[in-house]
Amino acid sequence: MDEVKLRCELGVLTRPDGSVLFSEGETTVVAGIYGPVESKINKTLVEKACVEAYFRPKSGLPGVKDRLNESMIRNVCEAVIAVALFPRTAVVVVVQEMQNNGQLISCALNATCLALLNSGIDMKCMYAAVTCFLDRSDSIVLIPPADEREIKGSFMFVFDSVEKTILASHTEGSFSIDQYKDALSLCREESTNIFNFFKKALTIK
Amino acid sequence: MVEDVNENTTVFPGEVIKDVKAVKGVTILGPGLKRNEDPPNTLRITRAGKLQFKPPNIYWVSHNHKRYIPKRGDLVVGIIVKKAGDSLRIDIGSGEYASLSMLAFEGATKKQKPDVQVGDVIYGKLLNAHREMEPELVCVDSYFKAGKMGPLSNDGFVFTVSLGLVHRLLDPENPILTALGKVFPYEIAVGMNGKVWVNGRNTKEVLTVLRCLETAELHDDKVIVELCRQSK
Numbered sequence: 444m445d446e447v448k449l450r451c452e453l454g455v456l457t458r459p460d461g462s463v464l465f466s467e468g469e470t471t472v473v474a475g476i477y478g479p480v481e482s483k484i485n486k487t488l489v490e491k492a493c494v495e496a497y498f499r500p501k502s503g504l505p506g507v508k509d510r511l512n513e514s515m516i517r518n519v520c521e522a523v524i525a526v527a528l529f530p531r532t533a534v535v536v537v538v539q540e541m542q543n544n545g546q547l548i549s550c551a552l553n554a555t556c557l558a559l560l561n562s563g564i565d566m567k568c569m570y571a572a573v574t575c576f577l578d579r580s581d582s583i584v585l586i587p588p589a590d591e592r593e594i595k596g597s598f599m600f601v602f603d604s605v606e607k608t609i610l611a612s613h614t615e616g617s618f619s620i621d622q623y624k625d626a627l628s629l630c631r632e633e634s635t636n637i638f639n640f641f642k643k644a645l646t647i648k
Numbered sequence: 649m650v651e652d653v654n655e656n657t658t659v660f661p662g663e664v665i666k667d668v669k670a671v672k673g674v675t676i677l678g679p680g681l682k683r684n685e686d687p688p689n690t691l692r693i694t695r696a697g698k699l700q701f702k703p704p705n706i707y708w709v710s711h712n713h714k715r716y717i718p719k720r721g722d723l724v725v726g727i728i729v730k731k732a733g734d735s736l737r738i739d740i741g742s743g744e745y746a747s748l749s750m751l752a753f754e755g756a757t758k759k760q761k762p763d764v765q766v767g768d769v770i771y772g773k774l775l776n777a778h779r780e781m782e783p784e785l786v787c788v789d790s791y792f793k794a795g796k797m798g799p800l801s802n803d804g805f806v807f808t809v810s811l812g813l814v815h816r817l818l819d820p821e822n823p824i825l826t827a828l829g830k831v832f833p834y835e836i837a838v839g840m841n842g843k844v845w846v847n848g849r850n851t852k853e854v855l856t857v858l859r860c861l862e863t864a865e866l867h868d869d870k871v872i873v874e875l876c877r878q879s880k
Contacts, residue, residue, distance in 0.1 A: 532743040565694040568662030
């Protein structure tokens with residue numbers, strides 16, 4: 444099976460503490476991390492850092508779908524960053540969409556992981572997000588089919604680097620339980636490649 | 649996941665180090681490491697970077713940060729952002745502003761306070777830095793002497809560099825600052841927080857120092873020394 448080609452460039456932005464230009468196949472995003480910074484008074488948490496995520500679409504104002512991406516990014520980041528080490532502060536995650544070819548959420552999540560690693564903030568583990576698609580012929584593929592009408596369903600899973608457990612999942616479309624299990628095992632296999640890519644990207648630096 | 653304890657191996661968050669060396673049951677942990685309870689006597693990595701070990705028992709992970717996290721005893725360069733009664737609020741580039749008492753300067757009394765304004769630059773020491781509390785700066789040592797600390801001249805120029813470069817510059821054996829000093833005289837205060845204050849005879853020389861440190865971010869020490877030698 445063909446693999447999704449991953450590319451990244453670390454530290455592309457000068458102002459954030461950690462930044463990355465990341466592309467997964469044709470899908471591309473830029474992510475930046477600021478943190479720990481002073482948080483707004485109404486959002487301050489006494490016992491841990493507050494994670495704020497902002498997802499900017501390619502054009503126009505952020506809509507409902509972007510809010511969904513924001514909440515997914517925020518939840519995963521909050522689970523992974525050692526938030527208890529930075530009480531009364533905020534960690535701000537900003538993701539700018541540049542190109543969407545189907546696996547936007549997983550690309551955004553992988554970019555935030557690389558940006559977090561680039562910023563050097565304390566984390567409990569790394570994470571990798573993988574998207575796969577169920578096409579008309581009921582086969583599960585990692586590369587999005589060229590024709591959008593070919594897609595019957597899509598699966599997105601986020602795995603941690605230590606025990607390879609699921610941190611988050613998101614599915615669209617209709618599928619059977621067996622197809623879901625197949626997709627899960629395929630994504631888990633693929634996550635190893637992504638972790639290896641992260642390690643290679645950070646070692647070369 | 650188990651990593652061998654090798655100096656300069658690149659490590660990633662979540663990895664576990666076994667066989668930790670200890671002296672009388674004591675291991676000193678620097679940034680990027682946490683004690684791990686589950687298998688006893690192991691360490692968990694929390695940052696991506698190079699694992700460093702200094703015999704007999706000191707471990708840390710080195711990473712080129714941009715964001716400063718206050719540590720007690722660090723000498724930092726900060727900018728006054730607010731004057732409130734007897735205390736000053738100083739921006740030291742961390743998540744929170746540090747506080748500096750007007751009485752924490754050499755020779756300062758209730759009646760005779762130092763003449764400082766908002767926007768002035770201060771070189772001071774962190775007396776207190778705990779994650780639950782606001783960082784506290786002082787400009788005197790334990791004998792109430794200022795030493796090199798206190799307000800820095802307004803003629804100078806302040807800019808920010810990465811924390812990795814700060815650690816390189818503050819190494820007494822580092823040749824960059826001495827090589828630059830042989831070309832022309834200048835004054836410099838390098839704060840552990842990444843803020844650097846420079847003063848020279850004229851603007852051109854100050855900018856040369858700035859340009860030189862920007863180059864040092866990306867290149868080796870040798871490149872800078874060579875450039876200084878050529879320009880002499």
